[in-house]
Amino acid sequence: MHMDFSFSYYIGLAGIMVFAISGAIAALEHKEHHHDVFSVFFTGFITAIGGGTLRDITLGNYPVSWVKDENILWAIFLGFLLVIFFPKLLTKLRNELFLFDTLGIGIYTVLGTRIALDHGVNFFASALLGMISAIFGGVIRDTLMNEVPFIFRKEIYATACLAGAILYLILNSFSTNGNMNLVVSASVVVLIRIVAVRYNLGLPKIKIF
Amino acid sequence: MHMDFSFSYYIGLAGIMVFAISGAIAALEHKEHHHDVFSVFFTGFITAIGGGTLRDITLGNYPVSWVKDENILWAIFLGFLLVIFFPKLLTKLRNELFLFDTLGIGIYTVLGTRIALDHGVNFFASALLGMISAIFGGVIRDTLMNEVPFIFRKEIYATACLAGAILYLILNSFSTNGNMNLVVSASVVVLIRIVAVRYNLGLPKIKIF
Amino acid sequence: MHMDFSFSYYIGLAGIMVFAISGAIAALEHKEHHHDVFSVFFTGFITAIGGGTLRDITLGNYPVSWVKDENILWAIFLGFLLVIFFPKLLTKLRNELFLFDTLGIGIYTVLGTRIALDHGVNFFASALLGMISAIFGGVIRDTLMNEVPFIFRKEIYATACLAGAILYLILNSFSTNGNMNLVVSASVVVLIRIVAVRYNLGLPKIKIF
Numbered sequence: 001m002h003m004d005f006s007f008s009y010y011i012g013l014a015g016i017m018v019f020a021i022s023g024a025i026a027a028l029e030h031k032e033h034h035h036d037v038f039s040v041f042f043t044g045f046i047t048a049i050g051g052g053t054l055r056d057i058t059l060g061n062y063p064v065s066w067v068k069d070e071n072i073l074w075a076i077f078l079g080f081l082l083v084i085f086f087p088k089l090l091t092k093l094r095n096e097l098f099l100f101d102t103l104g105i106g107i108y109t110v111l112g113t114r115i116a117l118d119h120g121v122n123f124f125a126s127a128l129l130g131m132i133s134a135i136f137g138g139v140i141r142d143t144l145m146n147e148v149p150f151i152f153r154k155e156i157y158a159t160a161c162l163a164g165a166i167l168y169l170i171l172n173s174f175s176t177n178g179n180m181n182l183v184v185s186a187s188v189v190v191l192i193r194i195v196a197v198r199y200n201l202g203l204p205k206i207k208i209f
Numbered sequence: 210m211h212m213d214f215s216f217s218y219y220i221g222l223a224g225i226m227v228f229a230i231s232g233a234i235a236a237l238e239h240k241e242h243h244h245d246v247f248s249v250f251f252t253g254f255i256t257a258i259g260g261g262t263l264r265d266i267t268l269g270n271y272p273v274s275w276v277k278d279e280n281i282l283w284a285i286f287l288g289f290l291l292v293i294f295f296p297k298l299l300t301k302l303r304n305e306l307f308l309f310d311t312l313g314i315g316i317y318t319v320l321g322t323r324i325a326l327d328h329g330v331n332f333f334a335s336a337l338l339g340m341i342s343a344i345f346g347g348v349i350r351d352t353l354m355n356e357v358p359f360i361f362r363k364e365i366y367a368t369a370c371l372a373g374a375i376l377y378l379i380l381n382s383f384s385t386n387g388n389m390n391l392v393v394s395a396s397v398v399v400l401i402r403i404v405a406v407r408y409n410l411g412l413p414k415i416k417i418f
Numbered sequence: 419m420h421m422d423f424s425f426s427y428y429i430g431l432a433g434i435m436v437f438a439i440s441g442a443i444a445a446l447e448h449k450e451h452h453h454d455v456f457s458v459f460f461t462g463f464i465t466a467i468g469g470g471t472l473r474d475i476t477l478g479n480y481p482v483s484w485v486k487d488e489n490i491l492w493a494i495f496l497g498f499l500l501v502i503f504f505p506k507l508l509t510k511l512r513n514e515l516f517l518f519d520t521l522g523i524g525i526y527t528v529l530g531t532r533i534a535l536d537h538g539v540n541f542f543a544s545a546l547l548g549m550i551s552a553i554f555g556g557v558i559r560d561t562l563m564n565e566v567p568f569i570f571r572k573e574i575y576a577t578a579c580l581a582g583a584i585l586y587l588i589l590n591s592f593s594t595n596g597n598m599n600l601v602v603s604a605s606v607v608v609l610i611r612i613v614a615v616r617y618n619l620g621l622p623k624i625k626i627f
Contacts, residue, residue, distance in 0.1 A: 027570070028624060030566070030570075032570075033570050033571070034570055034572065034623070035623045035624050035625065036620055036624070037621050038574075038576060038580070038621050039569065040624055042569070042570075043570065045546070057475050058276065060269070060272070062477070062478035063478070063537070064476055066543060067477070067534075067537075067539050067543045070542060073546075083624075084624055116276075119272070119276075120272075121272070121276050122277075122279045122282075123279070125275060125276045128282075129276075139353070143355075143561060144557070144561060145566065146564065146566045147355065148241045148242065148353070148355045149353060151248065151251070152239075152242050153241060154243065156247075158248075158251065159247045162247070202243070203246050203247050205243070205244045206237060206244050206245070206249055206292075207244065266475050267475065267482055267485065268485070269475075269478070269480035328481070328485075329481075330481070330485050331488045331491075332488075333488065333491050334485045334488065334491060337463070338485075348562070352561060352562060355564065356564065357450045357563065357564045360457065361448075361450075361460075361461065361562070362450060363452065365456075367456060367457075367460065371456070411452070412454035413454065413455055414454050415453050415501075415502055416453065
């Protein structure tokens with residue numbers, strides 16, 4: 001996909017930055033972590049680029065995003081600096097960060113699904129790759145922190161991405177208004193996520209053991 | 210490799226389904242896991258496609274299998290539905306599932322080795338990639354469950370795959386009867402695995418510390 | 419990058435072998451590990467090839483190194499044999515092994531950065547990919563051992579690689595003497611690492627929680 005300097009591009013960069021912040025904070029909150037500047041930066045970096053990189057190498061979509069576009073690295077570095085110099089501000093802005101993270105996964109889901117479609121990928125694989133773009137940085141972050149990934153422990157998160165990806169694919173098959181489809185689908189991800197957190201909603205659980 | 214609708218193709222799909230079942234059951238048996246429908250499905254999905262995906266991205270074999278062939282996703286979804294709706298049946302069928310899993314790794318090993326050969330890969334790297342195709346979904350599953358992968362803890366499993374892969378490579382250098390070589394080599398994987406479990410056989414251990 | 423049979427090629431192989439030794443020893447020291455010959459070999463294998471493989475698949479640099487060059491597998495196998503047959507020697511040679519590991523990450527960092535440059539990658543992404551080449555085998559080893567990766571717990575290691583990679587990129591923009599740049603940059607990695615361990619130096623820590 002041609003990455004133009006559009007609205008979605010800048011929201012995507014903001015999402016990357018927030019992913020990096022969440023990774024850096026996870027490093028700082030972790031007991032076994034060394035908490036030095038490198039390990040904090042690198043945890044943020046992996047969290048931020050993990051999902052998109054996995055999508056790109058699964059698709060053979062070269063060069064992968066952060067290798068092609070240096071702005072992604074600067075967004076990550078900016079997030080890292082914010083964590084180091086304004087930790088108290090970030091603590092106060094927890095709600096705003098949540099909103100950015102949610103916007104980030106919304107945009108990332110739809111952009112990832114779009115990139116998969118552009119590679120001629122089938123319907124459900126495109127939806128899964130869109131979701132993976134959005135969530136897998138967090139999965140890798142948690143795995144490196146030696147924890148069961150939060151997507152397996154918490155309320156609706158990945159499912160919101162999957163729903164948004166599927167909606168985008170359906171809209172896309174009816175309409176050629178790409179920007180409208182993108183905004184609507186990403187908004188649905190954001191909406192589902194916010195409603196799920198606000199009302200503490202979860203998917204039905206399976207109990208067989 | 211051209212994926213024709215042959216015997217090995219359907220056995221491969223059955224193997225995928227059993228891998229997905231094993232992943233879904235691992236999620237359901239895990240204490241920290243949320244056990245909602247998404248997380249159970251997604252653990253099964255990663256378990257099922259992990260090994261083949263790692264093989265394909267290591268070879269640059271694009272598009273990777275589940276991105277190309279939607280049947281793989283349906284096989285995974287079917288495995289997931291079986292776990293949800295017939296959990297007691299699956300508990301009863303534990304022996305049959307073991308057999309399918311063993312058939313699955315046998316077929317997967319040989320198909321993976323074949324794909325590596327078709328990419329001009331050297332002897333031992335082909336054998337290792339065949340083995341990785343068969344076992345790495347389980348490795349990723351265990352890592353995400355925050356456990357040391359079972360291939361490092363249990364009786365002969367990966368070794369059976371490695372032996373089958375090497376046998377296939379040797380047979381292949383003597384004979385052009387591809388189907389025969391495939392069946393014999395996969396059978397040897399199955400046989401080694403069954404004998405190892407039946408008689409609780411393991412490889413020699415190393416004790417140096 | 420054309421892999422010629424030069425000085426850096428053989429040092430690289432020695433580095434691979436030492437990575438494999440460190441992985442095999444990590445397996446043998448691990449309590450939950452089965453300690454059979456396969457699992458010890460395979461842990462060494464993953465440790466040795468993990469970083470270079472991740473670099474290659476992120477770059478789309480096919481065929482990846484160990485798939486192309488069988489010598490890498492032989493170097494890993496040799497490391498494995500040394501662990502099995504001369505464990506006491508390896509214990510005695512701990513200092514020499516440390517030196518080889520340090521040489522290995524130095525060479526690996528610079529070769530990885532070079533390969534990224536040859537793929538037209540931007541400055542900082544090249545430096546990060548050079549570092550990832552050197553350290554990610556160890557990250558994967560620790561993750562599979564169910565531990566927080568040592569790069570997040572110990573003294574300066576990855577940072578030495580990052581510094582060497584950036585130095586190489588700077589030297590490279592001034593001078594076309596590739597071998598000189600390689601030797602100087604790898605030496606700086608080695609020097610930083612040795613000084614850090616000798617004087618127990620670490621990066622500044624961040625304490626915000």
